[in-house]
Amino acid sequence: MELDKMDENEWKYHGEGNKSLVVSNVQHARVLRLLKYSTEDAENSHKTTEQAFRHIQNIVDYSQNVMKPLLGEKYVHNGEAVKLPLDFVRQLSLKVQQERPESRCDKVMDTFSGCALCLPNLTQLSCCCSREHRPPLCIEIKPKCGFLPSSRHVTKDIKNKVCRFCMHQHFKLAHGKWKRLSRYCPLDLFSGNKQRMSLAIKHLIEEPQNNFKIFKGGECIYSCKDDADVLQDLDELAQHLRPYFLPNGSLMNGHQSSKVVLNELIQVIVSALLSSWDPRKTHLSEGRARCEASLLHRDLLRNTNHCLPKDCVLDKILGTQMLDSLDIEGLNPLFKRVEQHLQDFPKERSSLQIDGPYSQSFLEKIQKCPTEDDGSIEYAVGKVHQYRVAMTAKDCSIMITIATCGEEDGLDQSLEIQPSKPRFTYSVSILDLDPKPYESIPHQSRLDSKIVNHYLRSTLPNNQELANQSVFLGWDREGEDCTLVFHPV
Ligand SMILES: O=P(O)(O)O[C@@H]1[C@@H](OP(=O)(O)O)[C@H](OP(=O)(O)O)[C@H](O)[C@H](OP(=O)(O)O)[C@H]1OP(=O)(O)O
Ligand SMILES: Nc1ncnc2c1ncn2[C@@H]1O[C@H](COP(=O)(O)OP(=O)(O)OP(=O)(O)O)[C@@H](O)[C@H]1O
Known part of the structure; x- marks a missing residue:
């Protein structure tokens, strides 16, 4: 260039x-x-x-x-x-x-x-050796946070049961960001269980919001429409995908073939998300991998083994998200400790690398942060840095780019879903990895309370959690809309 x-x-x-x-x-x-x-x-x-x-x-x-x-x-x-x-x-x-x-x-x-x-351009394959010369397909997923907090600092029990994405949906709907609730649950996607993952992707396709897009030959062919009233046209999407997933001359009729094609797409996405060269597995803790708002049958949630192939893209993202080990509620006092320290010693802002530089030593501050709070500024800064990195991983997107290839295309990276089905060459990347500003932490704390309070109010009207905690009624001053909330004492 x-x-x-x-x-x-x-x-x-x-x-x-x-x-x-x-x-x-x-x-x-x-x-x-x-x-x-x-x-x-x-x-x-x-x-x-x-x-x-x-x-x-x-x-x-x-x-x-x-x-x-x-x-x-x-x-x-x-x-x-x-x-x-x-x-x-x-x-x-x-x-x-x-x-x-x-x-x-x-x-x-x-x-x-x-x-x-x-x-x-991650919607293209850098080495597209497909002999069929069909334009590559690229699936973009913004998976969001894939675990429930286990921090002892969490004050609302609902946060240990329902994931942030599912609670946030209700808040977004009430504030007009979206017109329909998404049934996608990130905990299903990150579960490593193929049935749960397939359902999560099906829900993303049904209601993509800003979490799902498909590109063909670099052109976006499927995403959330600006006019959110319009339901997604799945038959139109299946038309685009049919040449990739159904053999030429298939006699299947319209609706039936759409179902088959979308199902094949889902299987390819699941395989790419789980692909890894490492035979080891990362086991996920039972309690953190199940969201009560997910539509999956409780038995399926209970009876499945939760593990991800080590080093698959989901494993890497989830591991980084989990650097948020204290939850925003546990992080907030440490943020205040850092703020106080910076007021007392403003010149240390630079050596503590609050605004970067994002060098090897910034990474070391994250990796060498003590596990227990020893009251030091180093611990507080390490935790704040870890939280910001986790925020980046909670907001990144995955790009899966695939192209069809034949038997003869000896490829390093190829997905074979079943021997009888088309083979794909593929690449998986992660994008949108910007640093999240240090200054945004107080906003995160306010947003967390708003989302949780809204969820408790809107979905559980006679909610025991609120009933136990509320002694008087007041106005939520942080909320843009001054909604009536219960104040715990
Ligand atoms: O806070 P969240 O979870 O709503 O995430 C924001 C995203 O909203 P989402 O819920 O994904 O629709 C939001 O996405 P949209 O603008 O809604 O597409 C941004 O990604 C925002 O990041 P940044 O402030 O631009 O760096 C994201 O903010 P950060 O919290 O990551 O800073
Ligand atoms: N390297 C890339 N190759 C192909 N497409 C890309 C690339 N980077 C970004 N895009 C496309 O542009 C869109 C916007 O980019 P990006 O997510 O980085 O923006 P952003 O403003 O940082 O997002 P956010 O709302 O999460 O803050 C992406 O959703 C993706 O579709």
Whole structure:
């Protein structure tokens, strides 16, 4: 890529999240990830080129030096910070504007700094040796948090029974973020049990929200529609997938074939998520792997063995998420200890690496953090760093890219679901591995209370937990909507 000869016509809109907008190159398997600002402070908060470049370099360093060692070399692509001509970035911003979903237009793309992150396009296969030349399929899953907390600091028993995602669904529905509840439960996906995993993926397909997308040849063919009233068209999706999963000339009729095709897709996703070269298993603790809100029959939840192949992508993500060992409720006092220490010794902010640099020594602070609280600032900082890394792992996405291949395509990585079925070459990657800001911890604490209180109020009206704890009624001042809540004493 020649940075001084950038042409906006060679790039197109690819997708976006809350913090960044992504464009893909029409010829090469590369994307540019540009940061976004909220429209209110776009004028005031834009950074100088040097500051923006440092910010993006921090993301690269964090991916490379912190997340890659934790998640595994093969899954993480840290990318490269680049400086682009301002004219190119402005033209690009105008070009992509009409493609952007309305729900994301509360933020604008950074057109001031010219800085971006250049990454491989993970919807393409780097070595696509398929002889059939069918465009690769890519399945993107944002799995979210896959375990229940076991921390003794948790004050609400419901947090030991129902997972954060399932509780959060009710809060999101009430606040208009989504129009329907998703039946997906991350604990089913992370269970390692193929039946539970298949059901989790089926629920993601039914209601993708921001947790599931499919790309074909780099184009997004399936995701949550901006008009969330519209139900997903599964037959249309199956039409796209049919050539990959059903042999030519299959006589199956429309609806029947859609079911078969989607089922095959689910089996391929499960196999890719569980694929590992390591024969060992990670056993999951029973109590942390079952969510009472999951729709699965209790017997299935109870009678299954919960384990993940060691080093499969789910094992790596779950292990990193579990660095949050204290839960936000146990972390909060340690965050306050760090805050107090920084007030007393502001110069130590840099040696404690509160805002980076995300170097080898940042990783060491995480890995060498004492297991018991010895009252030290080192313990508190280590736990805060661990929590932030766990937050990144709770918000990352998995990309599974597959292409059909024949018997003769001697491939290193291939998925064979059953000998009679098509074989796929595949790659699995993890994306969106940005550091979560230290300053966001108080927000996490407030959000946690809001989600749990809302869940208790909305799903369990005569809830014993609330009844036991409430002595007087008051207004939740943290809530944007000033909802009536019970205050524990
Ligand atoms: O807090 P959560 O669990 O709602 O996660 C946020 C995500 O919402 P979700 O629940 O996945 O729809 C949210 O995703 P959406 O904007 O809702 O697509 C972001 O990923 C946000 O991260 P960041 O602040 O942009 O770095 C995420 O915030 P962090 O908590 O990871 O900072
Ligand atoms: N390297 C990549 N290759 C292909 N597609 C990508 C790549 N990076 C990002 N994308 C696409 O762009 C979308 C937005 O990227 P990303 O998730 O990094 O944004 P974000 O703003 O950080 O998200 P969040 O809302 O989680 O903060 C992704 O969901 C994915 O579809």
